[in-house]
Amino acid sequence: MSCAGSKKSPGDVTSVQENVKQYYGKDLQTKDDCQTGINCLKDGTPTPKHVQQAFADVHEDVTLKYYGCGPVIPEALENCNVLDLGSGSGRDCFALSKLIGPSGHVVGVDMTEEQLEIARKYVDYHTKKFGYSQPNVDFVFGYIEKLGDAGIRDNTFDLIISNCVICLCPDKSAVLREAYRVLKVGGELYFSDMYTDSLVSEAVRNDPVLWGEGMGGALRWEELYQLARDVGFSQPRLVTAKLADTSKFSDVLGGAKFVSVTYRLFKLPATLRPVSLVSYTGGILGSPDKLQFDHAKDAEVVTDGELASVLSSSRFSKFFRINDAPASAVPQTPAPKVDPVRYAEEKNRLSPCGTVNCG
Numbered sequence: 062m063s064c065a066g067s068k069k070s071p072g073d074v075t076s077v078q079e080n081v082k083q084y085y086g087k088d089l090q091t092k093d094d095c096q097t098g099i100n101c102l103k104d105g106t107p108t109p110k111h112v113q114q115a116f117a118d119v120h121e122d123v124t125l126k127y128y129g130c131g132p133v134i135p136e137a138l139e140n141c142n143v144l145d146l147g148s149g150s151g152r153d154c155f156a157l158s159k160l161i162g163p164s165g166h167v168v169g170v171d172m173t174e175e176q177l178e179i180a181r182k183y184v185d186y187h188t189k190k191f192g193y194s195q196p197n198v199d200f201v202f203g204y205i206e207k208l209g210d211a212g213i214r215d216n217t218f219d220l221i222i223s224n225c226v227i228c229l230c231p232d233k234s235a236v237l238r239e240a241y242r243v244l245k246v247g248g249e250l251y252f253s254d255m256y257t258d259s260l261v262s263e264a265v266r267n268d269p270v271l272w273g274e275g276m277g278g279a280l281r282w283e284e285l286y287q288l289a290r291d292v293g294f295s296q297p298r299l300v301t302a303k304l305a306d307t308s309k310f311s312d313v314l315g316g317a318k319f320v321s322v323t324y325r326l327f328k329l330p331a332t333l334r335p336v337s338l339v340s341y342t343g344g345i346l347g348s349p350d351k352l353q354f355d356h357a358k359d360a361e362v363v364t365d366g367e368l369a370s371v372l373s374s375s376r377f378s379k380f381f382r383i384n385d386a387p388a389s390a391v392p393q394t395p396a397p398k399v400d401p402v403r404y405a406e407e408k409n410r411l412s413p414c415g416t417v418n419c420g
């Protein structure tokens with residue numbers, strides 16, 4: 062079966078990358094030039110106050126060149142070592158620079174010199190703004206399929222983020238394998254990307270604007286589950302999803318729907334925990350009573366081995382009490398496989414800010 066995730070020949074890969082560099086380095090001047098407006102949509106999910114403040118602190122010149130498609134700032138960031146795949150002008154890196162604090166570190170990797178130039182120009186500005194004695198962020202030229210060439214070593218990061226980039230890469234499996242390699246055990250890949258519910262046609266795949274906007278290279282969402290499993294990650298957990306406004310391209314896209322989805326994947330330990338009793342003990346900024354993983358403070362939840370392993374091996378471990386469950390305990394169902402298009406449509410129905418048209 063041909064799919065957007067399949068490998069292309071090296072020549073194809075180079076020409077796709079050159080088109081993407083042209084698109085983000087030269088064709089687009091600001092986020093307002095994007096054709097789907099995906100980078101300015103709201104999905105009705107409130108952004109925590111401390112994250113809003115961190116974005117507000119990012120220099121306007123950087124924010125003007127923000128081309129991401131969804132939220133990529135998870136919880137529990139203090140002191141983390143973070144990598145941003147396809148960091149662009151650096152908006153998410155600078156917000157993270159504030160949220161991780163002076164003892165954390167962020168590395169942004171990108172292949173487009175014009176984007177790197179903007180990001181590097183504002184490192185000193187943000188270092189001063191956050192009151193740090195030295196920068197805790199740097200930007201490196203490189204291809205995210207080959208992080209080793211950019212000097213990035215095995216088992217280094219607590220967290221990898223990526224915002225609307227993997228859909229631009231012809232070889233998604235190489236990207237996920239590299240992300241897995243450079244994450245520590247318990248590390249998380251928390252990323253936002255474009256997905257579709259249909260098979261993307263040749264015409265769409267070969268159109269440089271549609272590829273540049275993330276649709277030509279979008280995976281059918283189910284394909285991510287197989288890719289993640291093949292690489293060794295935990296099952297993808299959907300954080301949120303929003304529909305893209307593809308009306309400008311309806312002639313060529315036909316009935317295909319496109320959606321920007323934030324997923325979280327974890328690098329699991331070699332041996333998983335058994336079914337466990339887990340309770341959140343509090344302490345994560347913005348999550349006083351419960352975490353996205355649905356653990357209410359002080360209430361014991363019976364979790365399956367995979368989730369218990371995620372919590373006990375990751376940066377979240379210090380915020381949880383985790384014990385083996387009695388043999389009779391029945392775990393909550395493991396992470397469900399959620400159709401993100403349906404999820405976004407339902408969310409849009411309940412709160413009509415699920416599409417780009419809400420601005």
Ligand SMILES: C[S@@+](CC[C@H](N)C(=O)[O-])C[C@H]1O[C@@H](n2cnc3c(N)ncnc32)[C@H](O)[C@@H]1O
Pocket residue numbers: 078081082085126127128129130146147148149150151152153170171172173176203204205206223224225226229230
């Ligand atoms: C849609 S923009 C997103 C930029 C940034 N994440 C943001 O949210 O503003 C995509 C970025 O990914 C970079 N990119 C695409 N493919 C890449 C690859 N294979 N290796 C490194 N960077 C890549 C592009 O150069 C571009 O800066």
